[in-house]
Amino acid sequence: MLTLTSPVETVFHRVAAGPKLAALCAATVVLFWMDRLLPLSLALAAALALTAMGGGVFLRHALRMLRPLIPFVGVVALWHLVTDDVARGGVILLRMAAAVMLANLVTMTTRLSDMIDVLTRLARPLRPVLDPATLALAIALTIRFIPTLSDRVGQIGLAWRARSPHRPGWRILTPATLAALDDAEQVAEALRARGGAGR
Amino acid sequence: MTLSHGIHLHAASVTLNHREILPPLTLHLHEQRIGILGRNGSGKTTLLRLMAGLIAPTSGTVSIDGTDPARRREVLPLLGILFQNPDHQILFPTVEEELAFGLRQLGQTAAEAARKVAAALADEGRSHWAKVPVTTLSQGQRHYLCLLSILLMNPATILLDEPFAGLDLPTVQRLQRRLDRLPQRLITISHDPASLARADRILWLDRGRVHADGPPDRVIPAFIAAMDQIGGQDADTDLAG
Amino acid sequence: MTLSHGIHLHAASVTLNHREILPPLTLHLHEQRIGILGRNGSGKTTLLRLMAGLIAPTSGTVSIDGTDPARRREVLPLLGILFQNPDHQILFPTVEEELAFGLRQLGQTAAEAARKVAAALADEGRSHWAKVPVTTLSQGQRHYLCLLSILLMNPATILLDEPFAGLDLPTVQRLQRRLDRLPQRLITISHDPASLARADRILWLDRGRVHADGPPDRVIPAFIAAMDQIGGQDADTDLAG
Amino acid sequence: MERNLTHIALFAALIAVLGLVPKIDLAAGVPITAQSLGIMLCGTVLGAKRGALAVLLFLALVAVGLPLLAGGRGGLGVFAGPSVGFLIGFPIAAFIAGWVVENTSLPVGLAASAAAVLGGIAVLYLFGIAGLSVMLGKTWAEATVISFAYLPGDVLKAVLAGFITQGIARMRPGALLSRA
Numbered sequence: 001m002l003t004l005t006s007p008v009e010t011v012f013h014r015v016a017a018g019p020k021l022a023a024l025c026a027a028t029v030v031l032f033w034m035d036r037l038l039p040l041s042l043a044l045a046a047a048l049a050l051t052a053m054g055g056g057v058f059l060r061h062a063l064r065m066l067r068p069l070i071p072f073v074g075v076v077a078l079w080h081l082v083t084d085d086v087a088r089g090g091v092i093l094l095r096m097a098a099a100v101m102l103a104n105l106v107t108m109t110t111r112l113s114d115m116i117d118v119l120t121r122l123a124r125p126l127r128p129v130l131d132p133a134t135l136a137l138a139i140a141l142t143i144r145f146i147p148t149l150s151d152r153v154g155q156i157g158l159a160w161r162a163r164s165p166h167r168p169g170w171r172i173l174t175p176a177t178l179a180a181l182d183d184a185e186q187v188a189e190a191l192r193a194r195g196g197a198g199r
Numbered sequence: 200m201t202l203s204h205g206i207h208l209h210a211a212s213v214t215l216n217h218r219e220i221l222p223p224l225t226l227h228l229h230e231q232r233i234g235i236l237g238r239n240g241s242g243k244t245t246l247l248r249l250m251a252g253l254i255a256p257t258s259g260t261v262s263i264d265g266t267d268p269a270r271r272r273e274v275l276p277l278l279g280i281l282f283q284n285p286d287h288q289i290l291f292p293t294v295e296e297e298l299a300f301g302l303r304q305l306g307q308t309a310a311e312a313a314r315k316v317a318a319a320l321a322d323e324g325r326s327h328w329a330k331v332p333v334t335t336l337s338q339g340q341r342h343y344l345c346l347l348s349i350l351l352m353n354p355a356t357i358l359l360d361e362p363f364a365g366l367d368l369p370t371v372q373r374l375q376r377r378l379d380r381l382p383q384r385l386i387t388i389s390h391d392p393a394s395l396a397r398a399d400r401i402l403w404l405d406r407g408r409v410h411a412d413g414p415p416d417r418v419i420p421a422f423i424a425a426m427d428q429i430g431g432q433d434a435d436t437d438l439a440g
Numbered sequence: 441m442t443l444s445h446g447i448h449l450h451a452a453s454v455t456l457n458h459r460e461i462l463p464p465l466t467l468h469l470h471e472q473r474i475g476i477l478g479r480n481g482s483g484k485t486t487l488l489r490l491m492a493g494l495i496a497p498t499s500g501t502v503s504i505d506g507t508d509p510a511r512r513r514e515v516l517p518l519l520g521i522l523f524q525n526p527d528h529q530i531l532f533p534t535v536e537e538e539l540a541f542g543l544r545q546l547g548q549t550a551a552e553a554a555r556k557v558a559a560a561l562a563d564e565g566r567s568h569w570a571k572v573p574v575t576t577l578s579q580g581q582r583h584y585l586c587l588l589s590i591l592l593m594n595p596a597t598i599l600l601d602e603p604f605a606g607l608d609l610p611t612v613q614r615l616q617r618r619l620d621r622l623p624q625r626l627i628t629i630s631h632d633p634a635s636l637a638r639a640d641r642i643l644w645l646d647r648g649r650v651h652a653d654g655p656p657d658r659v660i661p662a663f664i665a666a667m668d669q670i671g672g673q674d675a676d677t678d679l680a681g
Numbered sequence: 682m683e684r685n686l687t688h689i690a691l692f693a694a695l696i697a698v699l700g701l702v703p704k705i706d707l708a709a710g711v712p713i714t715a716q717s718l719g720i721m722l723c724g725t726v727l728g729a730k731r732g733a734l735a736v737l738l739f740l741a742l743v744a745v746g747l748p749l750l751a752g753g754r755g756g757l758g759v760f761a762g763p764s765v766g767f768l769i770g771f772p773i774a775a776f777i778a779g780w781v782v783e784n785t786s787l788p789v790g791l792a793a794s795a796a797a798v799l800g801g802i803a804v805l806y807l808f809g810i811a812g813l814s815v816m817l818g819k820t821w822a823e824a825t826v827i828s829f830a831y832l833p834g835d836v837l838k839a840v841l842a843g844f845i846t847q848g849i850a851r852m853r854p855g856a857l858l859s860r861a
């Protein structure tokens with residue numbers, strides 16, 4: 001399964017997931033508390049520097065993950081130029097860029113399995129309502145069935161195109177949703193056949 | 200018979216997710232009954248999708264009766280496809296909706312389509328099916344419905360992907376008789392040589408390549424011998440792709 | 441052999457959605473190799489699900505080696521099930537997770553399970569499969585993985601629903617050899633009589649009832665004759681249900 | 682137990698598959714995406730509790746670093762971006778939509794459309810607008826104006842959610858857990 005974990009090994013790959021996530025939380029809180037240009041610029045510079053420690057390929061990859069924010073930068077910049085409040089616009093942009101960059105840094109340097117471990121550990125206090133083992137099972141099932149369901153939907157699309165000159169559009173979604181429901185029933189049975197979920 | 204008649208592949212290849220599933224193939228299929236044999240994963244379904252225009256060739260060209268099969272509107276009267284699993288091709292809740300869909304797509308009015316569907320069901324002695332939810336049909340009956348919905352569109356060529364897989368003996372015999380009587384050109388995929396014994400021509404596909412191409416009495420015995428030989432060895436452990 | 445040995449059905453019936461799929465059945469299955477034959481929709485899979493405790497009998501009782509099969513955890517060492525479609529049976533993204541799951545369910549620690557999985561894969565000459573995403577395995581390989589994950593749990597009885605459907609000849613031969621060597625009791629569902637020729641006992645199911653019950657040389661010829669006769673008639677138009 | 686679990690997992694997978702439908706990027710940094718239709722369907726098909734849990738599971742997978750949001754985005758970064766309000770609102774939207782279908786006696790299709798409007802638009806936008814206002818440093822009024830860009834698409838999606846839910850009720854009545 002595709003993950004966003006970077007194959008480029010960095011020092012951060014060797015830091016345990018828990019502390020990394022805790023640091024990220026703290027950093028994000030601080031970022032949202034800061035509201036002046038200079039400290040926020042320094043924060044972004046620091047985030048960039050940390051990311052750059054992973055090397056050129058890693059940094060380029062990290063910057064690519066910021067690309068969806070580009071139109072957002074445009075609109076904020078424009079808005080604040082018009083309202084003549086450039087400083088405020090700068091604060092918003094710097095803060096978000098730094099926060100997203102740091103969060104992506106954690107994502108890119110933590111293996112999926114370690115993330116899932118942290119998640120199930122965080123869920124431990126919820127044990128009476130949510131068994132961590134059940135959560136781990138649910139995560140595994142979803143990862144397992146995304147490509148399978150995607151194939152099914154592709155097949156339904158082919159069946160449509162085989163009989164129609166038009167693209168299926170939204171109408172493919174009823175059979176696709178049904179496929180998810182049918183698969184859910186059969187997977188439930190297979191799961192029960194091997195001892196069921198929980199306890 | 201003109202040059203444009205039948206299905207032409209000119210150095211047509213298919214690469215999916217950076218993997219060459221079908222290396223360049225050049226073929227001219229014009230016989231009335233054509234069988235495609237091959238092991239699991241040999242590329243049979245991919246070849247069928249290529250011929251049907253459901254996937255584009257990565258290189259080379261495909262034409263059916265002179266038409267590019269990617270031009271869906273023009274190719275609909277030329278080509279029908281029966282997919283392997285009826286559960287992947289039934290799109291509507293009731294039998295009559297399912298049957299009417301293809302006719303509407305050919306440009307007929309709702310009234311016209313409804314009339315033809317009713318007539319076709321009556322012809323088959325199945326008028327009572329019209330309002331029935333497809334989910335209450337058995338596996339064999341759903342297969343039959345899929346075939347009917349294609350026959351109703353009256354294409355010149357029908358591609359069938361494992362039409363007998365999972366069906367019981369009597370159902371297979373009936374379906375086989377029904378198919379034998381069809382005037383259309385049939386191209387049938389199977390991994391079971393017995394069901395292709397009466398074809399005019401058999402293509403044996405192996406890892407995307409045409410390993411043998413000829414009449415059944417030549418290709419089928421060779422295929423069976425090869426399969427027995429492979430089956431005698433221990434399982435291959437190498438991973439695909 | 442004690443009375444509790446084997447699978448017992450006492451007047452067990454199954455009604456689903458107000459339809460009686462299996463009328464009350466009384467059976468004692470204790471042979472090593474048992475086959476269940478029948479047409480599509482005759483209730484084979486329903487009987488298997490009943491015996492496996494995946495559906496409760498509407499009336500009557502079911503027991504396997506003295507245990508109620510609805511007690512999933514207790515019945516795990518007694519019973520393994522190979523479903524028809526591996527796509528619904530494989531629950532985890534990678535081969536080793538899939539194999540380890542059953543062992544964890546039996547109460548083994550993660551370390552124990554990991555060790556056994558590694559050992560089993562090495563035994564099969566497939567250590568390189570461990571981290572492989574299950575979606576990249578071929579159809580035959582996925583079937584094989586399902587079987588392996590059940591064998592690893594070492595149940596006394598294995599139920600197999602159409603284990604050969606959709607597989608090519610060499611794969612069927614290999615799987616058959618593998619199954620023949622197993623010391624476990626096997627109960628195999630099929631609509632293809634040929635694959636059950638070497639069973640000790642065959643049940644022929646027809647519309648939920650046991651139409652015949654005996655050794656293959658008695659039941660199979662009768663089954664084939666009946667199927668040919670039905671196949672000779674025109675299609676039945678009555679709806680299921 | 683198992684059925685609940687697998688329905689939740691498969692619908693989380695369905696939202697992810699809907700992410701493969703091309704998105705439309707808007708300047709505010711929050712795209713128009715088919716995934717919000719998936720959120721509605723989780724509620725209208727699975728019902729309140731299971732629907733909300735399916736969405737939470739999907740978000741958990743996004744958070745741990747799977748690129749499941751439209752356009753192959755994911756990771757913790759998206760929770761620090763302009764979408765965060767909508768993302769937080771997702772499970773609540775599914776819950777409300779499910780609750781509405783469960784607790785009205787309207788015909789399924791109509792109930793599902795109404796539920797999708799209530800949960801997938803009214804409630805979701807509340808969170809989305811709050812998120813936009815915080816992340817973009819805008820007033821609520823300004824953020825509300827921005828979110829109007831999504832309204833036509835989302836109204837359409839609510840109508841579709843009605844049709845799809847009704848289709849399922851017709852094809853597989855027993856499978857519609859919100860009305861089971």
Ligand SMILES: Nc1ncnc2c1ncn2[C@@H]1O[C@H](COP(=O)(O)OP(=O)(O)OP(=O)(O)O)[C@@H](O)[C@H]1O
Nearest residue numbers: 215216220238239240241242243244245246439579
């Ligand atoms: N979208 C895809 N991406 C990558 N590989 C694919 C894709 N679709 C099919 N393949 C691979 O292409 C090969 C041929 O697949 P195909 O479905 O054509 O085989 P087949 O002969 O129809 O097999 P079967 O008898 O099992 O139906 C297989 O190895 C399959 O894994």
Ligand SMILES: Nc1ncnc2c1ncn2[C@@H]1O[C@H](COP(=O)(O)OP(=O)(O)OP(=O)(O)O)[C@@H](O)[C@H]1O
Nearest residue numbers: 338456457461479480481482483484485486487680
């Ligand atoms: N949940 C259900 N509700 C109503 N009817 C059902 C249900 N499940 C199965 N049936 C019906 O029960 C009958 C027996 O089904 P079953 O799946 O056991 O048949 P089978 O012998 O395994 O057939 P096949 O060879 O096609 O797999 C069929 O007519 C089927 O339509």
Ligand SMILES: O=C(O)CCCC[C@@H]1SC[C@@H]2NC(=O)N[C@@H]21
Nearest residue numbers: 712713714717750751764767831
């Ligand atoms: O970042 C993402 O990919 C998800 C953001 C959520 C998009 C919201 S959901 C409601 C509204 N309707 C849309 O089509 N997009 C926004």
Ligand SMILES: [Mg+2]
Nearest residue numbers: 243244245360
């Ligand atoms: Mg195929």
Ligand SMILES: [Mg+2]
Nearest residue numbers: 484485486601
């Ligand atoms: Mg069956």
